[in-house]
Amino acid sequence: MPQPAGQANAVPDQTLRGTLGRADYEHYREIPFTLPPGVTRLTIEFSYGGKAQHSVIDLGLADPQRFRGWSGGTRDRMTLSAEDATPGYLPGPLPAGEWHLILGAPNIREGATAPFEARIYIDRAPTVTSFADAPINAAPGWYRGDLHMHSGNSDGKCLSQKGEKVPCPVYRTVEAAAKRGLDFIALTDHNTTAHYDALRALQGAFDRLLLIPGREVTTFFGHSNVFGPTAFLDFRMTAPSYAQAAKWMDEVKREGGIVSLNHAGAPSGEICMGCGWRVEDLPAGAVQAIEVVNGGTMAETKSAESPLQGLALWQKLLNAGQRVTAIGGSDNHNADLPFDQPGAIGTPTTVVFMRALTVQGFIDGVRAGRAFVDVYGVKGRFLDISATNGEAKAVMGGALRVRPGERVRLAAEVRGASGGTIQLVVDGEADPVFRRDIQRDGAIALTNWIADSGRHWVRADVRDAAGRLILVGNPIYIEVGK
Numbered sequence: 001m002p003q004p005a006g007q008a009n010a011v012p013d014q015t016l017r018g019t020l021g022r023a024d025y026e027h028y029r030e031i032p033f034t035l036p037p038g039v040t041r042l043t044i045e046f047s048y049g050g051k052a053q054h055s056v057i058d059l060g061l062a063d064p065q066r067f068r069g070w071s072g073g074t075r076d077r078m079t080l081s082a083e084d085a086t087p088g089y090l091p092g093p094l095p096a097g098e099w100h101l102i103l104g105a106p107n108i109r110e111g112a113t114a115p116f117e118a119r120i121y122i123d124r125a126p127t128v129t130s131f132a133d134a135p136i137n138a139a140p141g142w143y144r145g146d147l148h149m150h151s152g153n154s155d156g157k158c159l160s161q162k163g164e165k166v167p168c169p170v171y172r173t174v175e176a177a178a179k180r181g182l183d184f185i186a187l188t189d190h191n192t193t194a195h196y197d198a199l200r201a202l203q204g205a206f207d208r209l210l211l212i213p214g215r216e217v218t219t220f221f222g223h224s225n226v227f228g229p230t231a232f233l234d235f236r237m238t239a240p241s242y243a244q245a246a247k248w249m250d251e252v253k254r255e256g257g258i259v260s261l262n263h264a265g266a267p268s269g270e271i272c273m274g275c276g277w278r279v280e281d282l283p284a285g286a287v288q289a290i291e292v293v294n295g296g297t298m299a300e301t302k303s304a305e306s307p308l309q310g311l312a313l314w315q316k317l318l319n320a321g322q323r324v325t326a327i328g329g330s331d332n333h334n335a336d337l338p339f340d341q342p343g344a345i346g347t348p349t350t351v352v353f354m355r356a357l358t359v360q361g362f363i364d365g366v367r368a369g370r371a372f373v374d375v376y377g378v379k380g381r382f383l384d385i386s387a388t389n390g391e392a393k394a395v396m397g398g399a400l401r402v403r404p405g406e407r408v409r410l411a412a413e414v415r416g417a418s419g420g421t422i423q424l425v426v427d428g429e430a431d432p433v434f435r436r437d438i439q440r441d442g443a444i445a446l447t448n449w450i451a452d453s454g455r456h457w458v459r460a461d462v463r464d465a466a467g468r469l470i471l472v473g474n475p476i477y478i479e480v481g482k
């Protein structure tokens with residue numbers, strides 16, 4: 001994976017050094033540096049000495065054409081791209097040519113000096129972006145979030161002070177997600193990249209909630225979420241073919257992001273223009289995830305498993321041998337919607353095992369498939385499955401290699417679903433032989449399976465006592481041969 005610029009362990013592309021003295025007191029100095037063509041992100045770290053003598057250096061930035069921002073003495077790091085910038089700085093193109101650091105000296109005592117160093121990092125290709133400079137949580141674990149929602153940067157609406165429905169500002173969505181107790185969200189406005197600057201500004205104050213760069217690539221032939229990259233993607237497909245989708249899907253792949261198909265079973269045509277997924281010729285690896293439960297569809301159809309959801313396409317892709325991770329998303333368009341309603345922020349919730357709560361941890365977690373959908377977003381509900389064959393063991397998302405005739409023991413770990421049932425789904429079939437009652441929280445032995453000569457995928461669904469689907473698990477892949 002490409003390293004985001006400005007990381008502590010990265011080597012700066014340029015380092016500017018100098019010293020301010022008493023002569024600079026209440027004056028400004030411009031320190032020139034040159035950017036090459038094709039820079040997609042500029043990150044500057046600034047430090048200076050003389051603080052013991054109360055020397056202070058203020059900081060600002062100008063590109064070859066215009067002023068790009070001022071942070072005075074409050075920041076020692078800023079980053080700018082076409083889409084987003086550190087608060088106090090202006091996002092926009094990063095033109096080649098002579099830039100200037102603007103240094104101001106509000107205080108330098110007689111006889112004192114202030115040696116400074118500016119470390120300049122550049123990216124020359126768009127890449128996965130994080131709005132946080134450090135992990136939101138460095139611990140490995142299961143993290144809960146919502147991966148599909150809209151602000152007023154597209155068609156998200158909420159109530160104004162006067163009670164009017166207005167384009168909903170980004171902070172309302174972020175605030176609601178924090179209230180819901182989520183660990184991560186991806187705000188996925190339609191095609192635009194305009195929400196990233198607000199997200200960067202909010203990330204600092206929401207330091208328990210990872211804000212993942214997302215957008216809903218919205219075409220005439222289906223919608224899909226992209227997670228990770230922030231640069232513009234050309235969504236303008238004019239035919240339902242991979243040849244056309246590739247112009248943005250390949251870009252996402254180059255940048256290290258992931259693509260997830262949204263509400264794939266939704267109708268198309270005048271009822272819902274462009275909603276259903278209609279690109280039939282997707283090669284393996286083109287998409288890494290699929291939204292199997294969409295909150296908006298849940299609200300409309302009163303079901304998490306109506307044919308308008310993505311379950312059928314997911315099973316088709318799995319049966320074709322693709323490894324695609326099921327996720328969920330509320331598709332929230334109103335941050336004020338009460339949390340107990342389908343389509344509210346966090347309904348459904350996607351729960352992902354990550355090595356750390358970071359954007360890269362999320363991307364790797366979804367790729368690994370150790371994730372489940374908590375349809376009603378009830379904290380404490382949990383599902384994982386395992387498959388063991390002698391010493392070999394695979395957990396949800398993983399693969400187990402077996403020889404024909406060997407025994408595979410399948411077990412589950414379920415919490416928050418006592419009184420309900422767990423059903424093993426094998427190659428898309430939910431045979432009642434593989435159904436168990438859930439008496440209490442903890443481990444449940446599911447079945448002993450004798451491997452045959454075919455490859456299979458095995459996953460689990462959990463229903464409550466009323467028969468409602470509450471947890472959707474991802475597959476373990478049973479492969480033949482060692």
Ligand SMILES: [Zn+2]
Pocket residue numbers: 216223262263275
């Ligand atoms: Zn959509």
Ligand SMILES: [Zn+2]
Pocket residue numbers: 148149150216331
């Ligand atoms: Zn949407």
